Amino acid sequence: MVRKWLLPTLSEVLAKAEPTGIDLLVPEFNPPDPYPSTDRQQLQLQAHSQWQSAIASVETLLLKSLPSPIGVQDLSEETVIEGLLITAPLPLFSHPAIASQLQTITFTTPHTNRQLLPCKSTGIERELDRAAHFPIELLPTDPLADERFCLVLTDRFSLVVVLGEEDGTPRCQFSFDPDDLDLAWKSLRGRIMLTAPHHLSYLDELATQFSPIEPHYRWVMAFSQYLLEHQPVATLAPTQPAPEVATKLAADVELIQALTHEIRTPLTTIRTMTRLLLRQPDLSPRVLKRLGAIDRECTEQIDRMELIFSGVELATTQPSQAVDLTTMSISQLLEHSLPQWQQQAERRNLNLAVDIPHQLPAVVSNPTILDRVLTGLVENFTRNLPSGSRIQVEVTPVGDRLKLQLQSQPDDESPHTAHQERHSIGQLLTFQPDTGNLSLNMNVTKNLFQLLGGKLIVRQRPQQGEVLTIFLPLSMIAQS
Template identity: 45%
Template sequence: MIARERVRGMPVNTWYAPTLSEIIALGEQDILGSLMPNAALPPLDKTPEQRQASMERQWSGAIAALNACFAAMVPSSSDLGHSAIGVVLSGPAPILQSGLADHVASWTMTAELSLADWLPYHLLPSSETSAPHPFSTPSTLPLLGHDPLAQEQFCLALTPQFGVVMTLGRDTTGDPVFLVSFVPDVVMQAWRSLRSRLVLSAPHVLSQLDHLVQQFTPPTPDYRVVTQFHRLMLMHLPEPNHGTVHNIDVAPSCPVDGFQPMPVQGQALHSTHLDTHGRADVELLRAIAHEVRTPLTTIRTLTRLLLRRKEVTPDIAKRLAMIDRECTQQIDRFNLIFRAVELETEASKPCAQSLASISLKQVFHDGVPQWQERASQRNLTLDVRLPQTLPMVVSDPVMLNQMLSGLIDRITQTLPSGSHIQMQVSLAGSQLKLQLRSHLDHKGDRPIPDPVSYGFFAPTLQSIGDLLMFQPETGNLSLNLDVTKNLFQALGGKLIVRHRPHHGEILTIFLPLETRSEA
């Protein structure tokens, strides 16, 4: 099981059987790589403790969702029999609720004497005696010493409707990571990896397991099954434990072009006043955002699975890529709406302490091609002017990218064909200044739209509740300006909007620069 190798003169241990984290990561990387060969996941600006807590919450939610799925499959009392409704291999602790153990064939794979360390509590045996059930007591299967799989929490589940494999482990950089896959090939690779271990440690169970795996060979799941699983997972996510967060030094604010210092600590951020009716709207919007994101995520996943197939023609692949791109844009949009809902509720107030030092170079490197593509799709041009050196700022990298994308969408949705957008980034004292301007393009032979007849820069926007604006001409939903300003304030910055009749808006964003205190 172990091979001894040398990499650049250093001896390393390499297991022939990969861990489940490695299998899932490679499988999902293949899906992403088929679409975007040069794509890389953005770095998460979280401390190791925060990331560990986040991954553990996702693992707990996924385990609860799986138990809920099994519970829905349990036959009625009149149909009870001794046939299993599924198979579960988990480690290093059992994951099934006690009532499901009677219906699911389950085994726990664990290193010797380590099971108790992973169990948060032990259940006392029932005082009532009952007839034994063939699946009532999960069997424990050993893992060989020094198997890296023993350092992961994992679960492989097979049912007539789907197969799933998920792990709570570490990625190639050693950071904690939660991974899940419904892809049949990935699930079967995970089973083969576990089976190769059992050949050495527990060959006596292989005959029974092989029969059950053949009985529950994972099919390509219905998208509704995957959607329901992720919905249940989100419903069962444990509440985050808010611990101590370290502060980051921010450059002191100074007045720049009328820019006033931001409240940073101990000052409540302004939020839109929500009465009882408004709060009901917010809860409805929260539910709608969730219901929209979940199926879009499923559609995007299935689209990427289709793109992996060899028989897909270039023309079909192009259309599938368009579906993937549109799903991603809408998912990001509703992520932003969902974040705005959180900001506007008292239960989740943003705080400047949660912000991190980020590189704007990476933000623009990832965002500019996407923004220019969106502008090009509407026959607009986007010119981005950046200084030679981009400083570090204090913000939220993911949310900042989504906010900038949202502003680009807001502008492109309101401009007629042939317009031009200019984005200019510069230093303004102790802040970074990002300005967006829009105007008609007078170059070339293209006809110049008449500002009045086109209603140039003055789209018909209708207010929907306290948070959203609706544009009937395009069907586009966007956050209103007050909420958008609040979101930028949550990022540690400020948004200023200047209206120019028939000449468009000037959007100016200020972000605080990072300063590192010298020891």
């Protein structure tokens, strides 16, 4: 049955524009599948893999093109908007340089579990318009809700990437062509007019300011090169659970989806309001400090809910929905993550000591998921330590693997604190009554590292606490 709707989906826009709209064809690693699947499942897996490679390439392209230094942002100052970024069904990029310099719009559905702010007309519409990100809800019957897409409009390049279907066949397509991008924007603009007209004036200004331009061949070549660099080199699939276990897991997943949504939504609202207040002039240092603390705490809790949700998704993923692994720079990941780890330690009066070689070989993993899992692991690690403890972080190549180890050394002047009591909630979560900390249990965390190509070993030392050791496989390029 052919769906008819008022406005075309982005897949339909690019399909009609062929041959300008190009199918994304990425060489893939295809190991033997222990769970036979239908042709459609294979096509879905292939298109999803291509989508992940394309989005990683878009992120790399954006970080190379944005004018401000990577990672520099100050929430108390107005940032210069360098472009318009429209995604669905969730925000795709969390890097500070992208979040602070691009006006981000996310098209959501009423059932998007990780939806941020409800898109409602309020008395602070213009303030929300100027916020770094806000969602726009699609109508329930809109076929665009079945697609994933990313539309980028900047003064240096314009690009659209779409994961959807054409004639029932899963496809990932992209285009740099200004005509295709103009049609894509008009299709999205029509939906904004239907459900969020109060945002239209502001977005029209940005769309005019960053209207699609003829692509310079260097940007297209760079994108193609990044596609090759981000192509998956390995695929892992978890074992299939027994039927009775799968039933229990499904119940846990539904509970966690509802829990993370109900926690994250109000926290995101609080954080957005806090950031709007931080932009007000003439705030006293004391008020700025308190607001900054509120923003920081909300962000940590939102990130924790995101990690739990993502971890549960991966822990219960179907065999056909594997994790894509690629050659990545562990040095860049640590350079981005270590300042956050340091802040976590300082707020708990802990001393973080880092011993990392100046140059590290590349590893094979999934950079986005690995960053989230490592940060969550470090946060849980620091929460279990008494004030004054010292955390030693060591990274060293060991044979064909890279070893990242975290170990604690209690303050000699402070009595050792007994290991925190932990209670299991279902098969996926752990709760610590003393701290109120909710996290993925260690078995799920270990499974996540296995899905990411690595291995996590947890060792308990008497009177000293845990030692966490993570092993990641070195890239074959790094070993040659």
